[in-house]
Amino acid sequence: MKQKLSVIKIGGNLIEDAxxxxxxxxxxxxxxxxxxxxxxxxxxxxxxxNQMGVESKMVNGRRITNAETxxxxxxxxxxxxxxxxxxxxxxxxxxxxxxxxxDANAIRAHKRPKKNVDFGFxxxxxxxxxxxxxxxxxxxxxxxxxxxxxxGNGQMLNTNADTIAAEIAIxxxxxxxxxxxxxxxxxxxLQDIEDENSVIKHIDSQGYDELLAYGIIADxxxxxxxxxxxxxxxxxxxxxxxxxxxLEADNSEYTTLTL
Amino acid sequence: MKQKLSVIKIGGNLIEDAxxxxxxxxxxxxxxxxxxxxxxxxxxxxxxxNQMGVESKMVNGRRITNAETxxxxxxxxxxxxxxxxxxxxxxxxxxxxxxxxxDANAIRAHKRPKKNVDFGFxxxxxxxxxxxxxxxxxxxxxxxxxxxxxxGNGQMLNTNADTIAAEIAIxxxxxxxxxxxxxxxxxxxLQDIEDENSVIKHIDSQGYDELLAYGIIADxxxxxxxxxxxxxxxxxxxxxxxxxxxLEADNSEYTTLTL
Numbered sequence: 001m002k003q004k005l006s007v008i009k010i011g012g013n014l015i016e017d018a019x020x021x022x023x024x025x026x027x028x029x030x031x032x033x034x035x036x037x038x039x040x041x042x043x044x045x046x047x048x049x050n051q052m053g054v055e056s057k058m059v060n061g062r063r064i065t066n067a068e069t070x071x072x073x074x075x076x077x078x079x080x081x082x083x084x085x086x087x088x089x090x091x092x093x094x095x096x097x098x099x100x101x102x103d104a105n106a107i108r109a110h111k112r113p114k115k116n117v118d119f120g121f122x123x124x125x126x127x128x129x130x131x132x133x134x135x136x137x138x139x140x141x142x143x144x145x146x147x148x149x150x151x152g153n154g155q156m157l158n159t160n161a162d163t164i165a166a167e168i169a170i171x172x173x174x175x176x177x178x179x180x181x182x183x184x185x186x187x188x189x190l191q192d193i194e195d196e197n198s199v200i201k202h203i204d205s206q207g208y209d210e211l212l213a214y215g216i217i218a219d220x221x222x223x224x225x226x227x228x229x230x231x232x233x234x235x236x237x238x239x240x241x242x243x244x245x246x247l248e249a250d251n252s253e254y255t256t257l258t259l
Numbered sequence: 260m261k262q263k264l265s266v267i268k269i270g271g272n273l274i275e276d277a278x279x280x281x282x283x284x285x286x287x288x289x290x291x292x293x294x295x296x297x298x299x300x301x302x303x304x305x306x307x308x309n310q311m312g313v314e315s316k317m318v319n320g321r322r323i324t325n326a327e328t329x330x331x332x333x334x335x336x337x338x339x340x341x342x343x344x345x346x347x348x349x350x351x352x353x354x355x356x357x358x359x360x361x362d363a364n365a366i367r368a369h370k371r372p373k374k375n376v377d378f379g380f381x382x383x384x385x386x387x388x389x390x391x392x393x394x395x396x397x398x399x400x401x402x403x404x405x406x407x408x409x410x411g412n413g414q415m416l417n418t419n420a421d422t423i424a425a426e427i428a429i430x431x432x433x434x435x436x437x438x439x440x441x442x443x444x445x446x447x448x449l450q451d452i453e454d455e456n457s458v459i460k461h462i463d464s465q466g467y468d469e470l471l472a473y474g475i476i477a478d479x480x481x482x483x484x485x486x487x488x489x490x491x492x493x494x495x496x497x498x499x500x501x502x503x504x505x506l507e508a509d510n511s512e513y514t515t516l517t518l
Contacts, residue, residue, distance in 0.1 A: 075338040083333045099356070156346050
């Protein structure tokens, strides 16, 4: 039987909120078995850019990563967030190692090709080094990934944290029975967007099609759900969507997605 | 017979100089056997502090690390430098992992006690987790350390890179035959400070005492030499002092120190 692996993605905003950060890392450290954390970006990068006088350029709601904004991502995600999370987890007894995709050659990507827009130093994932990550897990370490990859030629690249979490979960599914957790601010996928307590407990492929058809899944949830089913169709066993309480062992108030 | 291990300390200024950085990482990646890189700080942290409007407070020539300057160290040393070095080393075929003392619980320190001066978040090293570092080396990884430690209670601390290199070399000497390399701008310890080519090839304890008595070792070299002999007296086999050419296999134009 395959060993189990949990891949948990948390947002950067959570890290910037002292109480939220403490809570999620507490819950994460208590989770049994092999686990990997992926943390996204938050407001701090924008704040730092402002302080440094670096302009944040957006095209179609997506940030353009020039050399200066890449440096800011390396500093904030790869340094500040990563080290603070790791220090906190170590204090909780989790033997964490903070990583980018360059460390242990974990995630290789290529610079997104220019089409209408040049996104700059943004990477689309090519390969996840499952053997490298496996060796770390095997040695008892807990990898903590930030949203950075590398191209194998010495160039770091900015990569979406949801994507990184999905790609790691997919790649590791060859060897592990993998559950992917997406933590966000809501309790789960809601039947009624106005009602925080209308969590849909379970969605499968058929249910997903129906929810799409009825417009229940719309706007910001669309890419999230797309990512979830992309992972499921690529051998991830289960995807869970909810707020950080989802990581509590006895909580079932979140959405579980399966094929 | 013990396996060999090389611990190489390079300055942060070297990392900020594109050509110098390329050269030293090239030479480092070609070195045989188990190896660990330790990189120090450079001007970038001060630059960033200025851009952010954070004042660098100095007492007796030593920087005071408040919460804001610690964040800057986490960003610049733990993020920017670390990830750039790791990405470059990966492109050269070295399977590097960028680490602080918190990652893999590698280096624990305690906040330096207040005496006349409160240095703030500055850590004096307590323990090096040799087993954690050994597991990484054993798995084929090359640890790249920045000048940051943690206290085990969730607090990151700033620690001098020369000290970190010495403490790692000392701790690892239980298991390895360890050589510690201090790279700096000069070819080695000079007989005549005015003559770049007056490198003293070998210094032992007796020679060290003589050089001290004659005032050949003075000023900035004093703490450096003190660190070297501290390492030697604590089971490090050999300490080498010189510029980056020292890492070339066929070069002998540097200073070797032994007991």
